[in-house]
Amino acid sequence: MEGTDHDARLRWNRIAGIPFLEKPCPNGHTLCSKCKSRVNNRCPSCRHEINNIRCLALEKIAQSLDFPCSYQSQGCHEIFPYHDRLRHEHQCKFRPYNCPYAGSECSVTGDISTLMVHLTNDHKVDLHVGCTFNHRYVKSNPLEVQNATWMLTVFSCFDKHFCLHFEASQLGNEPVYMAFLQFMGEEDEAKDFSYDLEVGGNRRKLTWQGIPRSIRDSHRRVRDSHDGLLIPRNLALFFSGGDQQELKLRVMGRIWKET
Template sequence: MAPGSSTCKDVVDSRIAFVDYDTTTSNAEWRSSSSGKSATSLRGNPRTPFKDDVHELLECSVCTNMMYPPIYQCPNGHTLCSNCRVRVPKLCPTCRYELGNIRCLALEKVAESLELPCRFQNLGCHDIFPYYGKLKHEKSCKYRPYSCPYAGADCSVTGDIQFLVMHLKDDHKVDMHDGSTFNHRYVKSNPHEVENATWMLTIFNCFGRQFCLHFEAFQLGTAPVYMAFLRFMGDEEESRQFCYSLEVGGNGRRLIWQGIPRSIRDSHRKVRESQDGLIIQRNLALFFSGGDRQELKLKVAGRIWKNTEVDAGY
């Protein structure tokens, strides 16, 4: 047995002995598990609400995040997660004893017996998951908050759709329009400057949902191009319930794009890099603009409709 292994097991066993007598919980996520399904099964006992002692056992002593295998310990039984094990010096942050590479197998075994509610329970997810499956679920949970879809600056704000709509309106001063058809004019006095991407964002309210119209100028390889595309403020599965079309033209010509709006789960950069939208070469955009080709005056017309209309011949 590796040095210190028994120490960790003694600590685990001694602390678990107090679980049945502790009726408090340590944070909102653990408190929420008591409303609905009971959430833990330890050493064959009936399922009971989570307790402070078990929670603290699985908190990394360095970063205080929940620990997942491999879980490490020093010879005196102080535990830390694998990420912190890489970052900290050779000495235990708690007792300054040499760390080594001792796995805390007993604590990993305790974690295997636990079930936890999703961290987004207060947003509507009421499922319960094994301890080691919870993290994977939360990365794709349909109730997880959305990131702000504004593309003009790095914005770290997250929230549900209605919160983000108000955030876009109040904080980013984004234009809001009602209706499923639109005409959006993009004007640029010096269209030859496309070194940095230029973006515009407009929110359309229709069918009880919200859609983001993007128009960007960037280099596609060595060719300067403009691109327009629509994103849906919701999940990908919901986005497939809608279709949209975009049209630009001038001088007796027109260019049309039809597609399915991308969910805002995909960043605007990801959509742009996939070229999933209406792409207009700069020379063609200037031709559509007319005049002396020194100023861009491009009108983007569009329409959004429910996907059932596709079956009717659209």
């Protein structure tokens, strides 16, 4: 009986988080639509094939009750009516973050400490401690100059973490290079910080000052919003000197906390 109660509680917890429910088999065993896909449309209790029939009775019961946030174990203690809970979870600050690495499509999610381990162990990113930086970016192959993307760099300062992106992009039809900083945390925390960037070479420079964007915004979204330092490719090559076939730029920056 104790095992049956546990199974019932587990099944109800799953049902409470899923808006569309299934009556999966002729024997009446109920499974949420998310778990249905995980068991290859076979009822885990009796192995009959699962049907695509909604269980409206359980849906109505769920809609009449209050439930804790699914991210309760991560620290959220909010309790909501059924549909309000679903809306909350899309914005809950305790929901996992997506990996901010831009060099490949990465499906890893987690809290900040989990992502830091993942970035250093799996993506082999450069990790620096300090609030100032000075990096040299070089590409000598003309094809690399056109589509340059450099390794993500992560900075740790003020007991927080920041990601520096620098890559080729487009501004309309004009090829540019873009550098920007993202904050590994929530947007309201990101607004507590500012940063400046300076890109230069050949005794010339451009500067930018801004607010780091939260990694809640995808790398692509920040890049496409042009919220960072932009330098046209022809100007970057001019900064690099030489025959304008080789890219040699220095990016310097500073992060500080607003008082």
